[in-house]
Amino acid sequence: MLQNDLLLRVLRGEKTERTPVWMMRQAGRYLPEYMVLREKYGFFERCQTPELAAAITLQPVDIIGVDAAILFSDILVVPQALGLEVQLIESKGPILPNPIKTINDLQRIRIPEVDETLNYVFDAIKLIKQELNGRVPLIGFAGAPWTLLCYMVQGKGSKTFDEAKAFCYTQPELAHQLLQMITDTTIAYLKGQVKAGVDVVQIFDSWGGLLSKEDFETLSLPYIDQIVQALKEETLVIIFAKGAWYSLKEMVATGAHGLGIDWCIAPQIARQFAGSNIVLQGNFDPAKLLSPVPVIEQEVKKMLKDFGGHHHIANLGHGILPNVSVDHAKAFVNTVKEYSLVSTE
Ligand code: CP3
Numbered sequence: 001m002l003q004n005d006l007l008l009r010v011l012r013g014e015k016t017e018r019t020p021v022w023m024m025r026q027a028g029r030y031l032p033e034y035m036v037l038r039e040k041y042g043f044f045e046r047c048q049t050p051e052l053a054a055a056i057t058l059q060p061v062d063i064i065g066v067d068a069a070i071l072f073s074d075i076l077v078v079p080q081a082l083g084l085e086v087q088l089i090e091s092k093g094p095i096l097p098n099p100i101k102t103i104n105d106l107q108r109i110r111i112p113e114v115d116e117t118l119n120y121v122f123d124a125i126k127l128i129k130q131e132l133n134g135r136v137p138l139i140g141f142a143g144a145p146w147t148l149l150c151y152m153v154q155g156k157g158s159k160t161f162d163e164a165k166a167f168c169y170t171q172p173e174l175a176h177q178l179l180q181m182i183t184d185t186t187i188a189y190l191k192g193q194v195k196a197g198v199d200v201v202q203i204f205d206s207w208g209g210l211l212s213k214e215d216f217e218t219l220s221l222p223y224i225d226q227i228v229q230a231l232k233e234e235t236l237v238i239i240f241a242k243g244a245w246y247s248l249k250e251m252v253a254t255g256a257h258g259l260g261i262d263w264c265i266a267p268q269i270a271r272q273f274a275g276s277n278i279v280l281q282g283n284f285d286p287a288k289l290l291s292p293v294p295v296i297e298q299e300v301k302k303m304l305k306d307f308g309g310h311h312h313i314a315n316l317g318h319g320i321l322p323n324v325s326v327d328h329a330k331a332f333v334n335t336v337k338e339y340s341l342v343s344t345e
Helices: 006-011 032-040 043-048 050-063 077-081 103-108 119-132 145-154 162-170 172-196 213-231 245-252 267-274 286-290 293-307 326-343
Strands: 087-089 093-095 138-143 200-205 236-241 258-260 279-284 312-316
Touching: 006 200, 006 236, 006 312, 032 043, 032 050, 043 050, 043 077, 043 119, 050 119, 077 145, 077 172, 103 172, 119 138, 119 172, 138 145, 138 172, 145 162, 145 172, 145 200, 145 213, 162 172, 172 200, 172 213, 200 213, 213 236, 213 245, 236 245, 236 279, 245 258, 245 267, 267 279, 267 293, 279 286, 279 293, 286 293, 286 326, 293 312, 293 326, 312 326
Parallel strands: 138 200, 200 236, 236 258, 258 279, 279 312
Antiparallel strands: 087 093
């Protein structure tokens, strides 16, 4: 039994005594305790060693007091499991030295047996669940197929992912084959995470909003939909498609339990698009955590008011930035905890 199951109750549509809060990328470089482990071990070593992944996952629960833990891992472990080399180079971000450009490249990758290639994640989840000992729920995750295609084709981060788009526009059949392979792997991977003990899964479509509505609904949403259909009976599912506000209504139709939104759409407008029943998660601008603490407090209260107090999970609109101080992250979380108690009465 969980001592704090606020997140789960909100995702099931229940009214709760206050709004739950966590932060995307809450286990990361803004925490001095994370930096200590980062000095000693490589990025994928941290992901692949259950004891390290567990220690990092628990840091924000212990230090910041969030209402949920999120597994420490990365969306790029799935391209790795498909057979692509992935390097994480400091200050450059992820590099995939042999990206997918042609049919021959596609033939190099294989749908893996997740119990073999990604077993270290399942072991980490089991250990985290033990160490959490019921304090808060554990969120598992995977990248959306479109966002993973972006990295697998572009070979690195990008502002536009133009080469990934060019691949889809010039070789649509190959693109859909690749998206389907990623989808099949992701479904098996997330089912493995649920079996290992996660309470919720979030699908990160960080680059969904680079697409037009029509392209999002061709290249991204149908694959997210397959994942949601395969998982929604056995766990709670949140879709976070950054920037894809224009398809919120279509995302509701998948039957997901929650939708993440970023700060470029006002909560009231997102609510109009998404309808009154679905849970919305977000949407504090991560850069606003660089404001003075009194400004953070004031802005968090405004956000809570704008969401109306129910069917809401407080979060940032994207990952926390590395230059945010721990005190400012705490101010965000504590303001949600204190203010939402009063405002939902
Ligand atoms: O939320 C959490 O605390 C859990 C851990 C988590 C990481 N990556 C750890 C990480 C999660 C949920 C992710 C998801 C992820 N990874 C996404 C989707 C979410 C988003 O932010 O859009 C994406 C696009 C990636 C790919 C990725 N991984 C990038 C672009 C980078 C480098 C840039 C950056 O933000 O650091 C990574 C590396 C990465 N993943 C780090 C962490 C803590 C930093 C590694 C380090 O320098 O120690």
